[in-house]
Amino acid sequence: MASKSKLYVGAAVIAVLSGSAIELAAQQPPAVAIDNDDIGGVVTGANGPEAGVWVIAETTDLPTKFIKTVVTDDQGRYVVPDLPKAKYKVWVRGYGLIDSPKVDGEPGKTVNLTAVKAPDEKAAAHYYPPIYWYSMLKVPAANEFPGTGAQGNGIAEGMKSQPMWVNNIKTTGCMSCHALGTEGTRTISKNLGEFKNSAEAWERRIQSGQAMTQMVNVLNRLGPHALKLWGEWTDRVAAGDLPFDKPARPQGVERNVVITSWDWSTPTGYMHDLISTDRRKPTVNANGKLYGAPEESTDYFPVLDPNTHTATQLKHPVRDPKTPSSKASPMAPSPYWGPEPIWDSQTSTHNPMFDQSGRVWWTSRVGPPANSSTRFLRSTMSMSTSCWLSLGSLSSTIGRARNRTTRRPADSKLGTSNFTGTISESPPSVTRSDFSSTLSILPACPSLGASTES
Numbered sequence: 001m002a003s004k005s006k007l008y009v010g011a012a013v014i015a016v017l018s019g020s021a022i023e024l025a026a027q028q029p030p031a032v033a034i035d036n037d038d039i040g041g042v043v044t045g046a047n048g049p050e051a052g053v054w055v056i057a058e059t060t061d062l063p064t065k066f067i068k069t070v071v072t073d074d075q076g077r078y079v080v081p082d083l084p085k086a087k088y089k090v091w092v093r094g095y096g097l098i099d100s101p102k103v104d105g106e107p108g109k110t111v112n113l114t115a116v117k118a119p120d121e122k123a124a125a126h127y128y129p130p131i132y133w134y135s136m137l138k139v140p141a142a143n144e145f146p147g148t149g150a151q152g153n154g155i156a157e158g159m160k161s162q163p164m165w166v167n168n169i170k171t172t173g174c175m176s177c178h179a180l181g182t183e184g185t186r187t188i189s190k191n192l193g194e195f196k197n198s199a200e201a202w203e204r205r206i207q208s209g210q211a212m213t214q215m216v217n218v219l220n221r222l223g224p225h226a227l228k229l230w231g232e233w234t235d236r237v238a239a240g241d242l243p244f245d246k247p248a249r250p251q252g253v254e255r256n257v258v259i260t261s262w263d264w265s266t267p268t269g270y271m272h273d274l275i276s277t278d279r280r281k282p283t284v285n286a287n288g289k290l291y292g293a294p295e296e297s298t299d300y301f302p303v304l305d306p307n308t309h310t311a312t313q314l315k316h317p318v319r320d321p322k323t324p325s326s327k328a329s330p331m332a333p334s335p336y337w338g339p340e341p342i343w344d345s346q347t348s349t350h351n352p353m354f355d356q357s358g359r360v361w362w363t364s365r366v367g368p369p370a371n372s373s374t375r376f377l378r379s380t381m382s383m384s385t386s387c388w389l390s391l392g393s394l395s396s397t398i399g400r401a402r403n404r405t406t407r408r409p410a411d412s413k414l415g416t417s418n419f420t421g422t423i424s425e426s427p428p429s430v431t432r433s434d435f436s437s438t439l440s441i442l443p444a445c446p447s448l449g450a451s452t453e454s
Helices: 002-027 121-125 130-134 162-170 198-205 212-222 225-238 252-256 372-380
Strands: 039-045 054-059 066-071 077-080 088-093 103-105 259-263 273-275 290-293 300-305 310-315 350-354 360-363 386-391 394-399 437-439
Touching: 039 088, 054 077, 066 077, 066 252, 162 212, 198 225, 212 225, 273 350, 290 350
Parallel strands: 360 394
Antiparallel strands: 039 077, 054 066, 054 088, 066 259, 088 103, 259 437, 273 290, 290 300, 300 310, 350 360, 386 394
């Protein structure tokens, strides 16, 4: 009997252990299958798998700084696919977290990661999208419109309604492009100086750098009351106020997004926009180079090869050497860059476009405003002349007028003139610029670098 009792006890122990093993196996996410050019694994936190958080793989081993970002699934699993061979730093970022320590990883290796919970709401809010912070800005009441001007309620008389004011404060006037709400804009740099109040600080801030004219013009459309509202906003942020809403982690198909980013251009250049294909025929230039437009910052437009991860630059010419440069734009010293102008562009290239034949067009300035043909082009909103730049198998057609629609160079009526000679490309090594990181796709993603002002 004693032996039989021991047998039963032993069987019970085995059953308990087996049950524990089954329960433990059920809690463990299935293994992540990866190829030789992938990094994959599982992200876990204090309460188990972390769903809907970003895993970021970054390397500086390639000619350009290269970053790939993916999102974990419900079981905390992730795969960073199709990585070029290099050594990577891998870490976790997500809402409700702070960045985890960066660990080493290589393609073909499994890298399991541990998420780090934010110690408080302020630390968590540091990773919120800028618009969550900018939404803290107070909007004038509907009954304050139309504005009565600087001598009245401080809202410009041209502001006829609250929706018009909101449109200007968040969409029109370049504000949506420049992401108000970043740490660099929701705080006031001590390098800006000492002021009686934050409204005065904002009045000085918008004069910083060579974009002063554009920023002051936007303020004039809004009226001086906007300075008071911006000042109150940054005062509340400085006092510890946080956004009233919290962003949700990616859900559903949002977790299928893979974001690839490269650094290109220069530290003082910024990317106004870029082009990779003809939006009417998106098979044009498949897997080909991307072409950027640095607008007022430089005449050297950047070219990115996503296959070799190399960045080069080509200088856009002007027809008239007397074409004015952004270097002469009025400015007050920048709290980041100091008193010296950092932009130097005669061409102000922007709005590049591919046509159906794989040619790249830029909108640009090639002569001073006093040029009679330029005035004609502006009045007719069309292009009468163009010039060509050879770019290997592609061509760059450069319009003579800014912000105007150009026609196809195949039209002989345009009087196209050909440039001959060699255009040298810059060395492939490009310094990181937070202004100039670009994404291969457009969905929203976490900020990968600190934003700054000009």
